[in-house]
Amino acid sequence: MTEHLVLIGTVTLIHLLAVMSPGPDFIMVMKHSLSYSRETGIWTSIGIGLGILVHILYCFVGLGIVINNSPVLFNVIKYVGALYLLYLGIMSFISKVEDVDFDGTIQLKVQPGALKSLRIGFLTNVLNPKATLFFLSLFTLVISPDTPYGILFIISIILVGNTMLWFVFLSYVITIRKVRIIFNRFQNRFNQVFGIILILVAIKIAMG
Secondary structure, eight states: OHHHHHHHHHHHHHHHHHHHSOSHHHHHHHHHHHHTOHHHHHHHHHHHHHHHHHHHHHHHHHHHHHHHHOHHHHHHHHHHHHHHHHHHHHHHHHOOOOOOOOOSOOOOOOOOOHHHHHHHHHHHHHTOHHHHHHHHHHHHHTSOTTOOHHHHHHHHHHHHHHHHHHHHHHHHHTTSHHHHHHHHHHHHHHHHHHHHHHHHHHHHHHHO
């Protein structure tokens, strides 16, 4: 039981660090929230969370085949995944965020609607190759093939929930003027902390 709790905690931490790192999902939520409204950003966030289910599904289906039929390929995926986590960490650490001009107002535009916003968020996540590589690395590096299905179900719910909650939270806070200004001012520092942790995780996995 303790082993499973450690696994759940490890997966939760790694995924939170990855999902909080700037990328296509982050940019899309920020764009929709600032260009349209908080509600549009929230629906986009929900769509991104639903996209996670697609990545989980093909990881469940393909992982056993890879392990049983090609141990060499499994090791290749393992080290590629570790390198990718290292890449995420380095890019997060060195990334520079350009200042955003906040004028204190949100432009009134024709809202794309809940369904369209959800669809845009879903496709943004599903078609993101970085998300594909991240989940393949996660399900080969961290999650054992003999992990009980009940634990896998819990992990899946956490992954989807993490994604939705983070981006809904992001949609909320970036539409508050004071918070948007503070976040923009210190975002580089946040990225550096996330980057260092991801780099350490990648090194530990590669040496394990």
